[in-house]
Amino acid sequence: MLLELVFISALGSAVGAEARYFIARKALFKNIFDFSLATLFINIFGSFCLGIVISLHLTLFWQTFLGSGIVGGFTTFSTFILETVNLFQRKNKSYSIAYLVATLLISIAAFCLGRSI
Structure with a gap:
């Protein structure tokens, strides 16, 4: 049973990671705020989906x-942290x-919304 769950998790992770890669490469998500709007969208939408x-x-x-x-393969906590640290080093700390x-609070709200559906 455990090996089956590991396999199915890996299969789902591959699907989620490819969806993340596709979304992150779309022109709609330009880095206009010194951070990736794609990462923000992916983590908020992923939180919503996990709630569902x-x-x-x-x-x-x-x-x-x-x-x-x-959802685990789709969301990207590590990229979120990298972007946060880069912002901290490049710009002012309050930004x-x-x-x-904002990412954490909106993601929590999205999870709660998804869970309530």
Whole structure:
């Protein structure tokens, strides 16, 4: 059972990572604010989707595939942290902190909204 869940999580992660890569490369998401709008969108939308997955009360198999797999592969905490640190080093510190706090609060709100659907 564990090996099956590892495999299905890896499969979902591949799908999520490719979706993230595709969205991050679209011209719609230019870096107009010294941080990636794509990363912001991906993390907020991913939080919303995870809220939906949790609210559906799916089997462990589907929770693993959709939640840990696709949504986990789609969202990008490491890129978010890298962008936050880069902002902190390049610009003023309050801009970096605002990006950090806004991303976290909006992502939490999106998760709650998704969970309530």
